[in-house]
Amino acid sequence: MNLYAEMRAHVIDALEEMTRAGDLPEGLDFGNVAVEPPRDAAHGDMATNAAMVLAKPAGRKPREIAEALAPRLSALDMVDGASVAGPGFLNLDLAPGTWSTLVGRVPQDAEYGRVDLGRGRRVNVEYVSANPTGPLHVGHTRGAVFGDALANLLAFTGWDVTREYYINDGGAQVDTLARSAYLRYLQAHGREVDFVDGTYPGDYLIAVGEALKDRVGDAWLDRGEEVWLDEARSFATDAMMDLIRSDLAALGIEMDRFFSEKSLYGTGRIEEAIATLDARGLIYRGTLEPPKGKTPEDWEPREQVLFRSTDHGDDVDRPVRKSDGSWTYFAPDIAYHWDKIDRGFDALIDVFGADHGGYVKRMKAAVSALSDGKVPLDVKLCQLVKLSKDGTPVTMSKRGGTFVALRDVVDEVGADVTRFVMLTRKNDAPLEFDFAKAVEQTKDNPVFYVQYAHARCRSVLRKAEAAGIASGTAEITDAAEIEVARRLAEFPRIVEIAARNHEPHRIAFYLYDLAGSFHALWNKGNDAPGLRFWQESDPRATSAKIVLPQAVSVVISAGLSILGVTPAEEMR
Template identity: 55%
Template sequence: MSIANQTIYAAFTGHLHAALDALEAAGVLPGGLKRGAITVEPPRDPAHGDLATNAAMVLAKPAGLKPRDLADALVGELTKLPQVTGAEIAGPGFINLRLSPAAWLAELRAIADLGAHYGRSTMGGGSTVNVEYVSANPTGPMHMGHCRGAVVGDALCTLLEFAGHKVIREYYVNDAGAQVDVLARSVHLRYREALGETVTIPEGLYPGDYLVPIGQELAKEYGDKYVAAPEGDWLLLFRTQAVAAMLVMIKDDLALLGIRHDLFSSEAELQAAGKPEEAEAFLRARGLVYDGQLEAPKGKTLDDWEPVELPLFRSTKFGDDQDRPIKKSDGSWTYFGADLAYHFQKAQSADALVDIWGADHAGTVKRIKAAVAALTGGEGAGATGEPTPFEIKLVQMVQLLRNGEPVKMSKRSGNFVTLADVVREVGKDVVRFTMLTRKPEAQMDFDFAKVVEASKDNPVFYVQYAHARVSSTLRKGAAEGFAPSGEHVELLGEEELELIKLAAQFPRIVEAAAAAREAHRIAFFLQDLAAAFHGYWNVGNDRVEKRFIVAQDGNLTGARLFLATQIGQLIRNGLALLGVEAVEEM
């Protein structure tokens, strides 16, 4: 039996399919019906039961049956299971099942047996997903505008691996555009400054003090060789060395968040290798790139706009509102043209692609999705006849506050607050968890005071405190001579069973989060689990007999400590997916 099939939702999915097989064998259902849309999940209202399935609703029409008639037949099969104590048909044909306490106690033991592997899935089937995230221009240190996308991408990678995928963590280095020439010119000024010249950083160049050490290194290496030299003599050299230095800084900043990438792909190297030309030739051969003229921009007339013939990608064929140029009038590649070639290259080594972008790139989503569909469908990189699955997740900016007031900019960076400064002040775990407490597409405020506040209104604290409470309870139990034991878990009551039922959702939430590419669902689950655990704990504050440690009943105490141990394990499992450490005490 695989890891996934040892968990209750997977097991009952198997039971459901066995019931459907039995109905097929009996001639009630025709064979070969597609079952992919069938689900087994908790009912929306817990009062309706423990598990619900839409199987009768999904299969009735293709089977030529009424949903309730098929539901009746399915109930007849499912109630043969010893774990099922009741079954009801709701609405037009949904089936709600009630399970015995023994079924949930078996799940509690499964958590103990699987430990750190509880929730791990094989749903990915070993398929490779390329996740590109951060990909900030290599012109300075990481700032909080990059932080959220970095955490979202990194947590997604860990989640996908846990769900059975192979993952390529990729950073695309935009080192071929005008911004890196601006970087080189900014560094040249710092180089001259290091040689004793008084310089003023003009508007349009990067003013941050982080470029001072790079200028000093160049001064040591080259002396005054390039002080008065024409730009053409030093621009490429300074650009190359500045980008290399920036990447070291970026990697160091990301390491503070526990983030690493498997691959750093250079746009400059991509262009030098002729990859954009390959992509253009591929698309031209299929009639998807042609030479044409763009329409005049709105508000422009023939007097102030001159039409130019450019190579255009037929993105309108894939749902875009206009065809897009892949080259500029000077023959250089547009950002879209280079990005198109980059995705063409990525798709050749992955079964699916995910990009994590800032929300300010929303306007380019449609065209790059069109390009990937054109490049990978039919005879494209995937060569399967279907385009390579490609998703873009947009991440909103983060507003930094301190006690509700906007945070002042960093002198070192020039015009932003560095990620490193934030991590050093509040810690990696606080930053990472906070970035996942809202959907990425929702606006977020990051208040330095609130994210370290020790209150139930702070989800970071509340989840960490739940784990610390578990650890404290186990230490106290050990000091009093009690140990966790699964031998008498049948002594656990209804309140404890409700906690187990919530915990048992973790494997299905992992799979749903991985399928939707939404790691924040794990953070949401942990908040729910922590709230339920704290709620159960608080019952013991008022009722002594409900405490974890009941001195006069060693068997019950052992069972409750066993439950607490598994809740702690689940919190650790979930936090590990988010890249957050579980604390033992607070």
């Protein structure tokens, strides 16, 4: 049941009746007609913009259209009244029975809130994709949670989702990893070492060094890189990916596919992707203008192989092969996205860190060029996370060496809290993660507030079950009960908006608002016994009352599942 969709269908039916009656001209497009909550709840339960969006194409005043539409909607059984406001807004009051019907249906509808936007189409969501040089840090945590929640949201709305991790194992950073592991190997043999030239000093490589000692003994001691670099690189990369998989599992994240950048080299995939662009007239040899901020003395113009990305919305054309004949960093990324397109995905989503902002336009241009504009790419940037405890910045982690590791955050507050807090801001807004606030039991902590609402629902339902009282027919009459019902009605609408805009944080915001309305009703029952869900010595009244917490429990559980958070059965 989707109350807003039902009402919109009624509005469209009424507009079509007005067209047949000659109140509206033929051929109007009703696509932008919407039904939404009014900006001010005092104005009614719902509002439609029909008169406002149709006035100009119909050649009528908005108010004239609204006044003709109002009596048609007022005649509906689910509507108590329709009133015209301002220049032509149409506000609707729903009949009390409508709210009772909605609340009664929610627990019976296993699909409540789902909207089939995807219609089975395939979408690839690539997220995390951290360099395999160590454990995930707190910045990766936000991207991991956001990407996973977005994947859940898309699956909830009818998309066939593939969750993918791109292993950046083809660049110089994995050579640095191999050298760092070698230093730990030397330490395992009792040698003194210095971590220089950008090598990674984190303790997480100690075990790798010990494992290398067990594997090769003293065969690499006092030997040059030509002896050990390749094997050390492969061994250390595998060890880091095992560590990363473990970190993701601690957050409840399981990828469908891990794709190795290295697999693109020597297989013809990069050449194939560039040849595809070349066949479309988008590859040429040329010299770029100096980057902004470079003086002529700093700039040495070199002829390179360039991708004509400006033909697909980029600011400048981008090099794909350097003057020495080697590929740029951009070339394998083009090949990787060509591989995604070749696998038949209907849409692509990349979740990047904030430092990848300059990469967005060129990547979108490449996907547009490779797919002839048929496969959309949405790039989501996740801003930084500031960690604190009671307002004091958190110090760096010895485990990470120079960063706070994902596992440190999860160990401190748990996976559910970590995930919810990471979704309490839009992905492109900075986020402050205060460990103390994340675990406090107050209204100001959204995780606790939502979980407490669900636990309260479950406590009522357990009590009813123990007494042998089943839910009956909902009776929603009080203003506080209606407010909770209004929130429940919004769930499918919020899910649709969040999915269309790739914004899972909207679900977290919605759950907080729903919890607030439920807690307000609960507290009102402390002073008005007739509003309590458990009615002593009146099983029939209890049977009617418990339908509301049952519906709230269903919706909170569904919303938390999208966020990847386990609903609390009770609070300890």
